[in-house]
Amino acid sequence: MAKEIPYKIYLDEKDIPSAWYNMRADMKNKPAPLLNPGTGQPMTAQELSGVFCEELVKQELDETSRYIDIPQDIRDFYKMYRPSPLVRAYCLEKKLDTPAKIYYKFEGNNTSGSHKLNSAIAQAYYAKKQGLKGVTTETGAGQWGTALSMACAYFDLDCKVYMVKVSYEQKPFRREVMRTYGAQVTPSPSDTTEVGKKILAAHPGTTGSLGCAISEAVEVAVTNEGYRYVLGSVLNQVLLHQSVIGLEAKTAFDKIGVKPDVIIGCAGGGSNLGGLIAPFMGEKLRGEADYRIIAVEPASCPSFTRGTYAYDFCDTGMICPLAKMYTLGSDFIPAPNHAGGLRFHGMSSTLSQLYHDGYMEATTAVQTDVFEAAEYFARVEGILPAPESSHAIKVAIDEAKKCKETGEEKTILFGLTGTGYFDLVAYEKYNNGEMDDYIPTDAELAESIAKLPKVN
Amino acid sequence: MAKEIPYKIYLDEKDIPSAWYNMRADMKNKPAPLLNPGTGQPMTAQELSGVFCEELVKQELDETSRYIDIPQDIRDFYKMYRPSPLVRAYCLEKKLDTPAKIYYKFEGNNTSGSHKLNSAIAQAYYAKKQGLKGVTTETGAGQWGTALSMACAYFDLDCKVYMVKVSYEQKPFRREVMRTYGAQVTPSPSDTTEVGKKILAAHPGTTGSLGCAISEAVEVAVTNEGYRYVLGSVLNQVLLHQSVIGLEAKTAFDKIGVKPDVIIGCAGGGSNLGGLIAPFMGEKLRGEADYRIIAVEPASCPSFTRGTYAYDFCDTGMICPLAKMYTLGSDFIPAPNHAGGLRFHGMSSTLSQLYHDGYMEATTAVQTDVFEAAEYFARVEGILPAPESSHAIKVAIDEAKKCKETGEEKTILFGLTGTGYFDLVAYEKYNNGEMDDYIPTDAELAESIAKLPKVN
Numbered sequence: 001m002a003k004e005i006p007y008k009i010y011l012d013e014k015d016i017p018s019a020w021y022n023m024r025a026d027m028k029n030k031p032a033p034l035l036n037p038g039t040g041q042p043m044t045a046q047e048l049s050g051v052f053c054e055e056l057v058k059q060e061l062d063e064t065s066r067y068i069d070i071p072q073d074i075r076d077f078y079k080m081y082r083p084s085p086l087v088r089a090y091c092l093e094k095k096l097d098t099p100a101k102i103y104y105k106f107e108g109n110n111t112s113g114s115h116k117l118n119s120a121i122a123q124a125y126y127a128k129k130q131g132l133k134g135v136t137t138e139t140g141a142g143q144w145g146t147a148l149s150m151a152c153a154y155f156d157l158d159c160k161v162y163m164v165k166v167s168y169e170q171k172p173f174r175r176e177v178m179r180t181y182g183a184q185v186t187p188s189p190s191d192t193t194e195v196g197k198k199i200l201a202a203h204p205g206t207t208g209s210l211g212c213a214i215s216e217a218v219e220v221a222v223t224n225e226g227y228r229y230v231l232g233s234v235l236n237q238v239l240l241h242q243s244v245i246g247l248e249a250k251t252a253f254d255k256i257g258v259k260p261d262v263i264i265g266c267a268g269g270g271s272n273l274g275g276l277i278a279p280f281m282g283e284k285l286r287g288e289a290d291y292r293i294i295a296v297e298p299a300s301c302p303s304f305t306r307g308t309y310a311y312d313f314c315d316t317g318m319i320c321p322l323a324k325m326y327t328l329g330s331d332f333i334p335a336p337n338h339a340g341g342l343r344f345h346g347m348s349s350t351l352s353q354l355y356h357d358g359y360m361e362a363t364t365a366v367q368t369d370v371f372e373a374a375e376y377f378a379r380v381e382g383i384l385p386a387p388e389s390s391h392a393i394k395v396a397i398d399e400a401k402k403c404k405e406t407g408e409e410k411t412i413l414f415g416l417t418g419t420g421y422f423d424l425v426a427y428e429k430y431n432n433g434e435m436d437d438y439i440p441t442d443a444e445l446a447e448s449i450a451k452l453p454k455v456n
Numbered sequence: 457m458a459k460e461i462p463y464k465i466y467l468d469e470k471d472i473p474s475a476w477y478n479m480r481a482d483m484k485n486k487p488a489p490l491l492n493p494g495t496g497q498p499m500t501a502q503e504l505s506g507v508f509c510e511e512l513v514k515q516e517l518d519e520t521s522r523y524i525d526i527p528q529d530i531r532d533f534y535k536m537y538r539p540s541p542l543v544r545a546y547c548l549e550k551k552l553d554t555p556a557k558i559y560y561k562f563e564g565n566n567t568s569g570s571h572k573l574n575s576a577i578a579q580a581y582y583a584k585k586q587g588l589k590g591v592t593t594e595t596g597a598g599q600w601g602t603a604l605s606m607a608c609a610y611f612d613l614d615c616k617v618y619m620v621k622v623s624y625e626q627k628p629f630r631r632e633v634m635r636t637y638g639a640q641v642t643p644s645p646s647d648t649t650e651v652g653k654k655i656l657a658a659h660p661g662t663t664g665s666l667g668c669a670i671s672e673a674v675e676v677a678v679t680n681e682g683y684r685y686v687l688g689s690v691l692n693q694v695l696l697h698q699s700v701i702g703l704e705a706k707t708a709f710d711k712i713g714v715k716p717d718v719i720i721g722c723a724g725g726g727s728n729l730g731g732l733i734a735p736f737m738g739e740k741l742r743g744e745a746d747y748r749i750i751a752v753e754p755a756s757c758p759s760f761t762r763g764t765y766a767y768d769f770c771d772t773g774m775i776c777p778l779a780k781m782y783t784l785g786s787d788f789i790p791a792p793n794h795a796g797g798l799r800f801h802g803m804s805s806t807l808s809q810l811y812h813d814g815y816m817e818a819t820t821a822v823q824t825d826v827f828e829a830a831e832y833f834a835r836v837e838g839i840l841p842a843p844e845s846s847h848a849i850k851v852a853i854d855e856a857k858k859c860k861e862t863g864e865e866k867t868i869l870f871g872l873t874g875t876g877y878f879d880l881v882a883y884e885k886y887n888n889g890e891m892d893d894y895i896p897t898d899a900e901l902a903e904s905i906a907k908l909p910k911v912n
Contacts, residue, residue, distance in 0.1 A: 006469040007535035013462040079463035080547065080838045091536065091610075109565050111840040111875070153835040154547075173629070173880035177840060179887050180831055375636055379609040382536045384567045384633060419567070421877040424629035431635050 007090060009252040011083035016075060019067035021243040021278050023350060024236065026285040029357055030063050031236065031349035032324035035311060040455050043321045050222060051229050051320075055126040059237040068240065070122075077121045077154060081110035082244065086252040087416075091380045093400070100403035102396060103260065104416040105249045105276060106383070111177070112147035114341075114386065114418030115272050116232050119241035120144070123230040124151035133226035134158025138188065138213030140268075141341035141388065142167055142174030143418055144232030149181035160227075162188040162216045164343070165208035170425045177422075188213035195219050195317035209333045210269075210344045215317025233269025233341075234314060234323070234348050242275025249413065250279045260291060260413040262399055266391040267295040267304065267362070268341045270348030276415040277360070284359060293360040295351070296391040298370070299439045301334040303327055303347045304355055304362035306445055311455045312346055322455060325352040328440075329448030335438035341388045345448075365394045366437040371430040373397055374420065386418035387426055463546060465708040467539035472531060475523035477699040477734050479806060480692065482741040485813055486519050487692065487805035488780030491767060496911050499777045507674060507776075509684050511582040515693040524696065526578075533577045533610060537566035538700065542708040543872075547836045549856070556859035558852060559716065560872040561705045561732060562839070567633070568603035570797075570842065570874030571728050572688050575697035576600070579686040580607035589682035590614025594644065594669030596724070597797035597844065598623055598630030599874055600688030605637035616683075618644040618672045620799070621664035626881045633878075644669035651675050651773035665789045666725075666800045671773025689725025689797075690770060690779070690804050698731025705869065706735045716747060716869040718855055722847035723751040723760065723818070724797045726804030732871040733816070740815060749816040750855075751807070752847040754826070755895045757790040759783055759803045760811055760818035762901055767911045768802055778911060781808040784896075785904030791894035797844045801904075821850045822893035827886040829853055830876065842874035843882055 024030055033042040048057040059068060070078075089102040107115035127135050134157050139145030145161040152159035161183050168175065168187040175185045188208050189196040195215040199206065206212070214231065221229035232238065253259060263280055265273035273295055283289040295304055303326045313330040314320045327346040334343045347355075354360055374390035376397070377383070385393060396414040403410050420427065429435045480486055489498040504513040515524060526534075545558040563571035583591050590613050595601030601617040608615035617639050624631065624643035631641045644664050645652040651671040655662065662668070670687070677685035688694060709715060719736055721729035729751055739745040751760055759782045769786035770776045783802040790799045803811075810816055821829075830846035832853070833839070841849060852870040859866050876883065885891045 008469070010466045013464070076546075077838075080543075087536075090532075111834065111838055113877075150835075150838055154838070173877075176880040176884045176887060177877075180834055180840065180883050182835065378567065378636060379606075379638065382533075382567055382606055382610075384636065421569075421629075421633075424632040427636050428632045431632060 005088050005256050008085040008087050009256055010085055011248060011252055013079055015248065015251050016078050016082050017070065017244050017247040018075070019069050020240045021067060021247055021282060022062065022065055022240050023278050023281055024063045025066035026282050027353065029353055031353040034321040034323055035455060037313070037318065037322050037453065051218060053123070053126045053130050053132070053228050055129065056123060056237050059240055060235060071125060074122050074125050081117065083248045084109060086249055089381055092377065095380045096397065096400050096404065098400040098404040099407060099409045100400040101409065101411045102400055103411070103413045105245055105413065106416045107245060108383070108386070108416060108419035112143055112150055113421060114143035114147065115242060115245055115275065116144045116147035117150060118244050118275070119232060119238045119271065120147035120151040121154070122241045124148065124155045124157055127228060127230070128155040128157055132157065132228055134160065135228055135230045136160040136217040136221040137230050137232065138162045138210060138217045140164045140167055140210045140343055142171050142422060143341060145183065145185065146174060146177050148230065149178040149183035152183065153181040159183040160220060161185045162190070162213040164188055164210060164213050171422045174422050188216050190216060193219045195319060199316060203333070206333060209316060211316035211330050214315035215319055218315065218319055233271035233344065234346065236350055238271045239274035239348055239350055242271050243278035245272070245275040245415065246278040246280060249276065258411060261410045262292045262294065262412045264294045264296060264392045264396050264399070264412065264414040266342060266388050266415070266417065267297045267347065268388065269344045270351040272415050272417045274348055274351055281354065281359065294395060295355070295360060295362040296395045297362060297364050298342045298391060299364040299366045299437065301328065301343050302364050303345060305364050308449050308452070309352060309356055310452050312452055314346060322453060323349050325349050326355065328445055329451050331451045332448035342391065363395060365391050366439065368430065368435050368437055370394050371435060383416065384420045385416060386420045387423050389415065389417040461544050461712050464541040464543050465712055466541055467704060467708055469535055471704065471707050472534050472538050473526065473700050473703040474531070475525050476696045477523060477703055477738060478518065478521055478696055479734050479737055480519045481522035482738050483809065485809055487809045490777040490779055491911060493769070493774065493778050493909065506678060507685050509579070509582045509586050509588070511585065512579060512693050515696055516691060527581060530578050530581050537573065539704045540565060542705055545837055548833065551836045552853065552856050552860065554856040554860040555863060555865045556856040557865065557867045558856055559867065559869045561701055561869065562872045563701060564839070564842070564872060564875035568599055568606055569877060570599035570603065571698060571701055571731065572600045572603035573606060574700050574731070575688060575694045575727065576603035576607040577610070578697045580604065580611045580613055583684060583686070584611040584613055588613065588684055590616065591684055591686045592616045592673040592677040593686050593688065594618045594666055594673045596620045596623055596666045596799055598627050598878060599797060601639065601641065602630060602633050604686065605634040605639035608639065609637040615639040616676060617641045618646070618669040620644055620666060620669050627878045630878050644672050646672060649675045651775060655772060659789070662789060665772060667772035667786050670771035671775055674771065674775055689727035689800065690802065692806055694727045695730035695804055695806055698727050699734035701728070701731040701871065702734040702736060705732065714867060717866045718748045718750065718868045720750045720752060720848045720852050720855070720868065720870040722798060722844050722871065722873065723753045723803065724844065725800045726807040728871050728873045730804055730807055737810065737815065750851060751811070751816060751818040752851045753818065753820050754798045754847060755820040755822045755893065757784065757799050758820050759801060761820050764905050764908070765808060765812055766908050768908055770802060778909060779805050781805050782811065784901055785907050787907045788904035798847065819851060821847050822895065824886065824891050824893055826850050827891060839872065840876045841872060842876045843879050845871065845873040
């Protein structure tokens with residue numbers, strides 16, 4: 001064991017980034033703009049500001065500022081749980097008997113249990129600054145909803161959360177955490193919105209999806225005075241806020257004089273992956289360094305690996321702007337499995353463009369393999385990982401095993417986005433051997449992809 | 457805000473203590489010895505080693521070594537989650553508008569969700585070193601059981617956990633965490649042991665207690681070849697291991713040049729409190745410094761404040777050695793409330809002696825006040841606290857409010873022993889206004905205290 005590198009590389013408070021890094025500034029091919037579904041024209045700032053907070057609209061559309069300053073109030077909040085540790089997985093390496101050096105950036109040491117708080121506090125801050133009464137949102141696994149509830153409690157904002165029904169049922173305790181932080185939580189689809197009623201009529205008995213919940217939350221935001229909608233993934237602004245993950249990881253690596261060879265992150269809407277890879281991708285885009293970057297998605301919801309790169313709705317209700325992205329079609333509702341926050345039909349436009357341009361790879365993992373890796377990891381590294389994060393663990397372990405075969409001493413970094421404390425129903429299923437590996441058929445995917453909007 | 461002190465005072469890996477501190481070495485009046493219930497004579501090392509691991513028996517009986525070296529394997533495990541942060545509660549101070557400076561030592565940043573892992577890994581290590589097959593234990597809130605499961609997974613030991621029935625029912629997910637780490641979990645009292653059957657016959661429909669579960673776990677350990685019993689609190693050895701909490705806190709305070717005035721910890725069996733106060737109490741015992749030390753217990757299980765200082769059984773089944781302690785009687789079964797790990801009828805002998813000798817104070821808090829403090833804390837400091845820890849939060853907030861009245865700038869340290877992720881049933885009750893404040897009557901306490909063993 002290389003004793004000179006500690007198990008946990010902690011940074012000082014002053015090392016919390018003072019600015020977010022905006023990958024788009026370094027992209028030659030910028031991500032395609034959001035389109036107005038009515039006109040087919042790029043959404044203007046004015047159009048977007050009916051749905052989103054003004055300052056966040058600016059960030060959404062800003063393709064040129066490489067760095068955007070983090071307001072002091074947000075940095076003060078970050079200090080409560082950041083810098084997050086970069087961990088050297090000595091015990092995992094030893095157990096795998098691999099020459100690979102494995103590191104993970106652990107974002108689960110806060111009550112939301114994930115990285116989501118990084119963007120939630122920023123979005124709540126700008127809503128407060130704009131003098132709003134409150135915000136609405138959707139949540140899948142519940143991590144984003146919890147994070148936003150915490151952020152709204154901190155700034156004394158009202159918080160209405162539409163929670164994907166399957167998660168609401170699998171994770172009853174998530175609801176109570178959000179309530180403890182003062183939020184109002186509704187299972188989605190619900191009959192509290194017009195779009196919810198329509199979805200329920202079209203898909204009776206549906207277990208819901210992020211796409212449905214987004215539609216409901218947006219409707220409530222635009223029909224209530226003093227409210228705006230906030231989103232925990234997919235958007236450019238979210239990837240921007242999440243860049244603190246990668247920036248800290250990079251600072252920590254620089255501190256110990258190490259450079260990762262492979263960077264692995266799970267991918268749902270892309271917020272964690274986009275944040276983790278940000279500064280590394282920046283170097284790659286500028287031709288300063290090279291990294292192998294791997295997105296891992298669930299085999300049950302494979303937007304990168306089996307989707308189409310096209311304009312699509314971000315929501316099932318088709319009331320949101322169109323985004324160009326790798327998508328399975330906004331009508332696609334994945335099986336009620338346990339990938340939680342990775343059940344979104346599309347993918348961040350920024351990441352989609354980068355993937356399209358060959359700057360990163362993508363792969364999938366089936367559910368039982370993911371939980372096998374999760375349990376293996378928990379027993380050797382102590383931390384009970386979230387199912388989402390465990391997609392990255394699975395592929396990191398595979399890469400480390402390859403190194404054992406080849407004898408290569410690669411340095412692997414993966415994002416451990418969160419903890420699995422609220423995923424015990426899923427762990428129970430796995431422990432009881434009751435988990436299955438649903439993979440959509442080509443015909444199923446073709447059906448939902450065929451319904452892409454006409455703009456393409 | 458005093459910007460020079462960061463929100464989180466992190467130590468380096470090398471600052472993890474290399475030796476545990478043994479308070480008994482500095483006590484003029486040593487804690488009374490464990491007695492053999494049959495003979496009324498002090499338990500010998502030989503007698504104890506039928507139940508406990510040999511090395512742990514040595515530590516249990518060692519009243520003279522001020523420091524005991526921490527084996528390297530245990531320190532390596534500590535590196536996965538220690539040093540734990542000492543946090544300056546700036547947001548809480550601001551919200552309370554108090555001149556007090558509030559700090560907490562946060563032990564919840566590991567999957568067991570509490571400080572229990574500090575002793576679990578030590579006990580598992582010594583069991584492995586002795587060549588045992590496995591260990592048995594009891595768990596109340598489930599934190600100790602989870603911690604021990606994690607430690608046993610790490611050292612590849614079998615782990616049998618008897619879980620207090622009320623917790624087993626309130627916290628179904630705790631069981632799954634333990635299973636994920638490979639443990640076998642049985643609700644207690646159960647019909648898998650002779651003593652369990654006896655308790656069930658005497659108290660049909662009982663929701664269980666730590667005392668019952670201890671009896672069952674001990675029976676299984678002594679009747680199975682290659683097994684020993686391990687305990688997560690009360691014992692001298694446990695307080696010894698937990699001294700890492702206080703030692704790190706002291707090092708962190710020394711680093712920033714601060715000395716706490718008041719030290720507050722919740723008290724069930726005493727493991728967290730004994731660990732948190734250890735080095736500070738050492739200075740007090742040696743006359744080098746003075747600190748006000750406050751133990752907070754639930755009003756539903758008030759051993760310090762309403763118990764008797766006498767020899768008693770540690771378990772309900774009366775098969776364990778007798779310990780001299782503040783006790784409510786081993787027959788006392790507290791109401792099925794949500795104090796979780798604070799439901800033990802007795803208290804560490806070491807802490808009992810220190811309390812008896814006037815080195816510390818004790819107070820109680822009722823349940824709804826505790827949850828009110830918990831929710832208040834969660835909303836301003838972000839962390840969802842365990843109900844146990846929230847007893848300390850409640851009194852820390854009270855002390856800070858007193859400072860506001862008097863204008864005193866006291867420095868308050870409290871132990872934030874763990875997180876409340878598995879306590880959402882309790883939070884839900886509180887959120888719904890369905891929680892009551894059970895306090896035992898004098899008659900109830902007199903009845904169980906009247907049954908103390910004859911040795912007194």
